[in-house]
Amino acid sequence: MSKEKYKPSTELCHDGDSYFTHQGAIVPPIFQNSLFAFEDWDAISNAFDDPAESSIYTRGVNPTVKIVEEKIAQLAGGEKARLFASGMGAISAAILHGVRQGSHIVSPQQIYGPANNFMQDYLSEKCGVEISYTDGSLEAYKAAIRPNTSLFYLESPGSLKFPIQDLAAICKLAKAHGIKTIIDNTWATPIFQNALGLGVDLEIHSCSKYLGGHSDIVAGVIIGAKKELDQIQLREQAWMGAKMAPFEAWLLLRSLRTLPLRMKQHQESGLAVARFLEGHPKIERVYHPGLESFPDYELGRQQMSGYGSLLSFELLTEDIDRIKQFTKQLHLFKMGVSWGGYESLIYAPLISYLKEQTPEQFKAMGIAPGLMRISVGLEDVQDLMDDLSKALEAI
Numbered sequence: 001m002s003k004e005k006y007k008p009s010t011e012l013c014h015d016g017d018s019y020f021t022h023q024g025a026i027v028p029p030i031f032q033n034s035l036f037a038f039e040d041w042d043a044i045s046n047a048f049d050d051p052a053e054s055s056i057y058t059r060g061v062n063p064t065v066k067i068v069e070e071k072i073a074q075l076a077g078g079e080k081a082r083l084f085a086s087g088m089g090a091i092s093a094a095i096l097h098g099v100r101q102g103s104h105i106v107s108p109q110q111i112y113g114p115a116n117n118f119m120q121d122y123l124s125e126k127c128g129v130e131i132s133y134t135d136g137s138l139e140a141y142k143a144a145i146r147p148n149t150s151l152f153y154l155e156s157p158g159s160l161k162f163p164i165q166d167l168a169a170i171c172k173l174a175k176a177h178g179i180k181t182i183i184d185n186t187w188a189t190p191i192f193q194n195a196l197g198l199g200v201d202l203e204i205h206s207c208s209k210y211l212g213g214h215s216d217i218v219a220g221v222i223i224g225a226k227k228e229l230d231q232i233q234l235r236e237q238a239w240m241g242a243k244m245a246p247f248e249a250w251l252l253l254r255s256l257r258t259l260p261l262r263m264k265q266h267q268e269s270g271l272a273v274a275r276f277l278e279g280h281p282k283i284e285r286v287y288h289p290g291l292e293s294f295p296d297y298e299l300g301r302q303q304m305s306g307y308g309s310l311l312s313f314e315l316l317t318e319d320i321d322r323i324k325q326f327t328k329q330l331h332l333f334k335m336g337v338s339w340g341g342y343e344s345l346i347y348a349p350l351i352s353y354l355k356e357q358t359p360e361q362f363k364a365m366g367i368a369p370g371l372m373r374i375s376v377g378l379e380d381v382q383d384l385m386d387d388l389s390k391a392l393e394a395i
């Protein structure tokens with residue numbers, strides 16, 4: 001693409017011509033090959049002089065993957081992006097990059113479960129890494145700093161009750177103490193939250209959610225400074241091996257064309273459903289950062305330019321049979337984990353917790369048994385509200 005700078009929707013719909021000049025194909029082809037052959041000794045030797053940028057082997061640099069990485073880097077305003085086999089592949093690589101034996105991490109409570117388990121159970125046991133949980137406020141992050149604190153983990157908004165951290169202030173504090181910052185920015189996407197611009201070092205997305213958007217890929221990405229991304233690519237990613245497959249990258253490229261359009265609709269429908277639910281007599285409370293009733297509403301408005309459509313709400317009833325009945329009455333909201341796709345979904349966190357806990361213990365954690373998480377898809381929003389309305393009437 002020319003040096004001119006266009007707006008995201010334009011950039012996402014045009015590809016660079018540096019890689020793909022093949023026969024004028026409008027869609028870049030899939031480089032479905034594991035290795036790249038070189039003309040001679042000198043040519044491959046030169047490639048090894050810059051392993052982070054040279055196509056030698058597909059665990060390193062694959063041209064199809066690279067074109068998507070460049071698009072995402074540009075979209076997020078970062079120097080470089082690196083795609084991973086999953087969001088967790090990206091999260092674990094970024095965390096490992098930010099700690100050493102005996103390091104200390106500060107994190108908000110109730111972050112994405114597997115990320116939490118990786119730090120709290122795995123890294124603590126294997127590497128003596130310590131983790132402190134905060135309420136997410138600047139004061140709490142400040143109070144939690146120790147001499148061995150190397151990493152501030154952020155997830156803003158979170159993905160259950162959507163708590164928001166003051167990113168600019170917390171990142172400023174981190175920089176003053178030489179602490180690295182990582183954000184899981186999956187909920188807002190680069191369309192609605194410019195995390196790197198707010199001072200975060202490494203921005204992560206599960207591309208399995210909005211970036212992919214069609215519930216057909218599992219993928220992740222880290223975006224940040226080239227120096228740091230090169231290190232992650234050549235160490236944590238090359239050695240742990242969570243590389244992105246060319247075909248998945250190609251599907252992701254197709255998805256990115258419509259990301260701004262999809263996010264616009266997700267935002268509009270998500271807010272409409274949130275407002276509808278908030279006014280419903282059988283609902284106790286709705287969690288959506290775009291509702292004026294949301295505790296961090298003002299902070300969210302300051303640092304985001306829009307909203308995702310994953311939201312949660314508490315049914316008034318705490319009777320498990322009735323709660324089950326409600327989910328059963330829904331036809332358009334399918335029961336399932338994950339989110340961010342074209343299709344609407346519902347999940348009750350209670351289902352996972354009941355494996356190990358009683359509803360009373362669940363409540364003691366501050367989560368109501370009737371907490372429902374829904375991902376508002378791209379169906380007609382009136383149909384979605386009618387579906388919810390009928391299911392609510394039935395209980």
Ligand SMILES: *Cc1c(COP(=O)(O)O)cnc(C)c1O
Pocket residue numbers: 086087088089112159184186187206207208209218219220338
């Ligand atoms: C799904 C998810 C992840 C993990 O991504 P995978 O692609 O499933 O590995 C991380 N963070 C959040 C907030 C998620 O919802």
